[in-house]
Structure formats: C-alpha cells, structure tokens
Amino acid sequence: MKKSEAIFGLLKIPLDALAMGIALLLSYHLRSSAIDLVPGIRLLEPAKSLPSLHYFLTAFVGPDILLFIVLAAVLGLYSLRSTMSAWVEIGRIIVASLLWIVLVNAWFFLVLKELFFSRALLLEATVFTIVFAIILRSVLTLIQRSLLKKGIGKVFVVSVGAQALTDYAKATLKHDVHYAYLGHLPDLEALKRILYQRPIDLVVQTDPNPRSSDTVTLINYCRSHHVGYGFLPPVLVEVPHQLRVERLGLLPLMRFQPTPLDGWGRVTKRVFDIVGSALLIIILSPILLLLAIGVIIDGGWPIFFVSVRVGEQGRRQIGLLKFRSMVRNAEAEKAALLDQNHRTDGPLFKIHNDPRITRFGKFLRRWTLDELPQLFNVFLGQLSLVGPRPHLTQEVERYSLEQRRVFAVRPGVTGLAQVSGRSDLSFEEEVRLDLRYIEEWSMLLDLWILWRTIFVVLSRKGAD
Numbered sequence: 095m096k097k098s099e100a101i102f103g104l105l106k107i108p109l110d111a112l113a114m115g116i117a118l119l120l121s122y123h124l125r126s127s128a129i130d131l132v133p134g135i136r137l138l139e140p141a142k143s144l145p146s147l148h149y150f151l152t153a154f155v156g157p158d159i160l161l162f163i164v165l166a167a168v169l170g171l172y173s174l175r176s177t178m179s180a181w182v183e184i185g186r187i188i189v190a191s192l193l194w195i196v197l198v199n200a201w202f203f204l205v206l207k208e209l210f211f212s213r214a215l216l217l218e219a220t221v222f223t224i225v226f227a228i229i230l231r232s233v234l235t236l237i238q239r240s241l242l243k244k245g246i247g248k249v250f251v252v253s254v255g256a257q258a259l260t261d262y263a264k265a266t267l268k269h270d271v272h273y274a275y276l277g278h279l280p281d282l283e284a285l286k287r288i289l290y291q292r293p294i295d296l297v298v299q300t301d302p303n304p305r306s307s308d309t310v311t312l313i314n315y316c317r318s319h320h321v322g323y324g325f326l327p328p329v330l331v332e333v334p335h336q337l338r339v340e341r342l343g344l345l346p347l348m349r350f351q352p353t354p355l356d357g358w359g360r361v362t363k364r365v366f367d368i369v370g371s372a373l374l375i376i377i378l379s380p381i382l383l384l385l386a387i388g389v390i391i392d393g394g395w396p397i398f399f400v401s402v403r404v405g406e407q408g409r410r411q412i413g414l415l416k417f418r419s420m421v422r423n424a425e426a427e428k429a430a431l432l433d434q435n436h437r438t439d440g441p442l443f444k445i446h447n448d449p450r451i452t453r454f455g456k457f458l459r460r461w462t463l464d465e466l467p468q469l470f471n472v473f474l475g476q477l478s479l480v481g482p483r484p485h486l487t488q489e490v491e492r493y494s495l496e497q498r499r500v501f502a503v504r505p506g507v508t509g510l511a512q513v514s515g516r517s518d519l520s521f522e523e524e525v526r527l528d529l530r531y532i533e534e535w536s537m538l539l540d541l542w543i544l545w546r547t548i549f550v551v552l553s554r555k556g557a558d
Contacts, residue, residue, distance in 0.1 A: 096295075098247035100361065102238045103174035109230040110166055114159045117222030121215045122150055144211055161197065162223070165190040174357040180235075187227050195220045239271055248274040250293065254285055254312060255300035263298075263326060266343035282312050289319065296322040298347075317352055318495040320407045320502060324349040352502045355535040362537060367479050371472035378466060385463055389417050392454035398467060403484035405476060408501035412476040414484050415467035419455025462551045468507045480540040481506025482528035500528045503535070510539075513546040 126144050144150075166172065169186045195216050202208055242248055251273050253259040258278055259267075267275035276294070279285050285297065297316050302309045302325045316323035324340075324347050340347045355363060375382075386397045399418040402411050451459065458464035471477040477484065484505040490498075510531040511524040519527070531539070 096247045096249065098238070098241060100174050100357075102234060102247075103172065104361070105234055106172055106231060107163060109234060110171075110227055111159050111163060113226035113230050114162045114219075114223050115155060117219045117226055118150075118155050118158065120222055121218040122147070124218060125212050125215045144215075158194070158198065162190060162194050165193050165197075172358075174361070183231070184228055187231075188224055191220050191224050191227075194223075242271045245274070248272065249295045250274050250276060251296045251298060252276045252285065252288065252294055253278045253298045253300050254281065255302075256280065257300045259298065259300055260326070263342060263345060266345075270343075282308065282315060285312075285315070289321070294321050296324060296349075299323070299325040313350070314495050317350070317502075318498040320352075320409075322349060352499065353532045353535055355503050355532070359535065359537075363478060363540070364475070366537070366540070367472050367475075370479055371469045375469050375473065378469075381463075382466060385417055385458065385466070388454050388457075393418065393421065393452045401484075402487060403505065404487055404490045404501065406501060406504045408490065408498060411487065412471065412484070414477070415470055417458055417464040417467060419452060419458045419464045420450040421452060465507060472507060476504075478504040478506045479508070480531075480543045481509055482531065483509060483511060483524065496529075497525050500525060500532065502532050508543060508547040510543055513543055513550050 122144070126147075145153075166187070169190055171183065171186055171190065198216060199213075238247070249272055251267055252275075253264075255278075264275065267273045276288070276292075278300075279288065285294075288294065297312070299309065299312060313323055315321075326342070326345060326347060338349050338351050340349055389397050396418060399416045399420070401414040401416060403414045404410075405412040455464070468477055472479055481504050482500040485493075485500070509528065511519060511527040514527055515523070531543075
C-alpha cells in the first residue's frame with residue numbers, strides 16, 4: 095500500500111467528523127435563531143425546547159459524531175484501499191446518516207423515554223451531514239487525483255506472460271489515474287532487468303498455470319522481492335492463503351497479500367508500537383540509566399553498540415541499539431572465532447561462552463537487558479515490538495528466496511521464534527516461525543507473544 099493512499103484514507107475520518115460537527119452546529123443555529131431554510135417562507139415555528147449551547151456541545155455533539163464515525167466504519171467508508179465507485183460511496187454516506195437519525199430517535203424514545211428536543215434540527219442535521227460529507231470527500235478526492243496526475247501515489251504495473259494483456263485490461267490500466275502501466279514483459283528475466291532500473295508495485299501475469307514451474311518461480315520472485323502479484327481469472331493457482339479479490343474496472347482481479355498486516359492492521363500496529371514503546375521508555379528510564387552507568391563502570395565508553403541490520407522489505411539498513419555487552423574490538427575478533435560457531439545450519443553466528451563478552455555484559459545478556467534500548471528503535475519506526483528477528487547484512491546476502499520473505503514486515507524486539515525456543519531453534523525452524531507469524535498476524539497474536547516474552551526472559555530459556 096502506498097503511503098499517500100493510507101494518508102488519504104485516514105483523512106476521511108476527521109473530515110466526516112468535521113462534516114457532522116458543522117452540520118449539527120449549523121442546524122442548532124438555524125433553529126435557535128428561527129431562520130428558515132427557504133428565505134421569506136416560514137415553514138416551522140421557532141423552537142422552544144432547545145437546550146443551552148454548552149449542553150448541546152458536551153452532551154450531544156461529541157457522542158453523536160462518534161456514533162456517525164462508527165456507523166460509517168461498519169459500512170466500509172474508511173477502507174484504506176477503497177475500490178468502491180463514487181456512487182456507492184455516496185449511497186453509503188446517505189445510509190450512515192439515515193441510520194444515525196434512527197438510532198438517535200430510538201435512544202431518546204426507548205431509553206430516555208422522551209422525544210428529541212427538536213425533530214426539525216435532526217432532519218436538517220442529517221441533510222447537512224450528507225451534503226458536507228460528500229463535499230469534503232470530493233475535495234479530498236480531487237487533491238488525491240491531482241497528486242496522482244503528478245505521479246505521487248501511483249501504482250506502477252507491468253504485465254508478464256507469453257500472452258499479451260487483454261485490450262480491456264490494458265485500456266483500464268492506462269486510463270485509470272491510480273495506475274501507471276509500464277508495458278508488457280515476456281518472462282521473468284525481463285522483469286528482473288526492469289526491476290534493476292525502477293521499482294514495480296504490481297505484476298499481473300497473463301497466462302498463469304498452476305502446474306508450470308515458470309508461474310511458481312514468478313510468484314516466489316515477486317513475494318521475495320516484495321512486489322505485488324496478481325493474475326486475471328478464470329485461473330486457480332495453488333498458492334498460500336491471503337488471496338484478495340479486487341476490481342480492475344469491471345474485471346475481478348485476484349491479488350496475493352503476503353500478510354494480513356496491511357491497511358488498518360498496519361495502522362493499528364504502528365499506533366500500538368508508538369504508545370507501548372513510549373510508556374515502556376518512561377517506566378523503565380531509571381533502569382536504563384542504571385544499566386548505562388553499569389556499562390561505563392565495567393568497560394567504559396561507548397555505552398551503546400549499534401548493530402547494522404536490514405529493515406522492512408530488505409531495502410534499507412537500520413542501526414539497532416543495544417547496551418554494549420562485549421569488548422570494544424569485538425567485531426575485529428570475530429574472524430578468529432568463526433571455527434567455534436555452533437549455528438552451522440544457516441548464516442547466523444553464535445558461539446557458547448563467547449570470550450568477547452564483558453562481566454557486566456554477561457549479566458545484561460542473561461536477562462536480555464542489553465536489548466532494552468531497542469525501544470527507541472521501535473518509537474522511531476525502525477522496529478516493531480513484535481516481529482521477525484532483525485537480520486545482519488552479511489546474513490541476508492546468504493538467504494534463499496523463501497527466507498527473504500521475512501522482510502514483508504518490520505523486524506521486532508521479540509517475536510514468535512524468540513518465544514518458541516530462541517537460540518535452541520535451528521535456522522530453518524526460526525524462519526518457518528517468522529513466516530507463520532507474517533502470514534497469520536493479528537493483534538491478539540502480538541499480545542500473546544509479548545505476554546510469553548516475559549516468562550521466556552525470566553526463565554532464561556534459549557538465552558545465548
């Protein structure tokens with residue numbers, strides 16, 4: 095998902111809240127001032143039972159804006175990747191507004207046992223909400239389209255296969271402002287060449303065959319390089335779950351999603367990371383200070399060791415913060431210890447009783463305290479509280495295509511592999527657990543892993 099797409103999707107929430115707030119205040123002003131909608135024609139008598147403006151704002155406006163937002167969300171009006179037409183969106187705004195007025199009347203009549211203080215105000219507010227919400231969303235759409243015309247937020251698409259893309263699909267891609275169709279490629283080798291020149295967001299295969307090694311290789315290549323893969327039916331391809339049906343004009347398009355951590359899932363996880371890391375940094379700040387002092391007393395400066403790791407999608411490097419638990423020249427001494435590496439099943443480097451670890455470093459590692467500074471990486475958006483293990487650059491160079499799928503999400507401070515055995519796991523088992531987490535992500539799974547992490551750390555199981 096493009097960042098601009100997520101931003102414009104999120105902006106619909108405050109705009110709808112603004113539309114409802116303006117509608118309610120305008121309706122209140124019209125009724126309290128006895129102003130009729132049609133100038134010179136008095137259709138209604140002046141309202142005599144309106145509450146004070148302060149009561150109206152505190153007891154009615156706030157809760158009713160929230161109610162409208164909830165109804166709109168249930169109707170799918172805040173989907174970050176929206177494929178609905180403008181008419182469908184307008185229809186759902188109208189339905190949400192009508193449901194709102196029904197629920198407000200039901201609350202007053204059935205719960206409070208009284209009539210609403212001005213039914214005309216409710217009717218006017220409903221009409222104004224529909225009008226203002228449509229206007230504000232239209233302005234947002236115009237802004238988004240103007241940016242798309244400048245190339246900001248466009249989805250770059252190529253088609254791949256022995257057969258050319260159908261004329262209808264090609265015309266749709268060329269005329270839809272959301273897409274930039276870069277042309278047709280005959281095979282995977284041509285795709286590899288163009289990927290060296292520019293990023294591609296979506297590959298549409300024109301002749302998929304579930305029994306063909308070419309199709310499977312193309313799918314694996316797209317997944318490992320974090321490029322969207324899609325094909326036009328009627329085709330059934332035996333790939334893992336997370337297939338999503340979208341629309342390409344009037345044609346259905348099946349698209350592979352490597353993880354459910356997309357759209358609102360990604361937004362929810364990022365908010366959780368920001369709030370969680372900030373709270374933990376504040377709560378643990380005295381401990382962080384004491385540990386920093388301990389590092390200085392035992393081994394002097396620097397306090398932190400910055401380990402360069404590969405970040406999300408494998409496209410950039412991040413500086414992973416740790417309390418320094420080894421001697422200053424630990425990296426220089428690594429070459430002399432390679433023959434003692436007990437992780438011979440993969441590219442990881444681990445040795446028992448590493449002589450480079452300081453006395454205080456052993457204490458830090460025993461209780462996993464050396465990793466506490468990574469909370470700052472989480473707050474800055476480089477890590478997540480939960481995710482696959484952060485990977486070293488020299489390790490990544492030896493990964494297979496399947497192992498590169500772990501970059502589909504942000505690496506984490508803890509993860510499913512860490513709470514399932516840590517260093518006791520083989521490299522293949524660790525990758526399998528990380529991929530399982532990526533494909534089956536949910537907030538409940540994150541919370542369970544965080545809960546399990548506490549007991550794993552206290553038990554020191556698998557610590558290395």
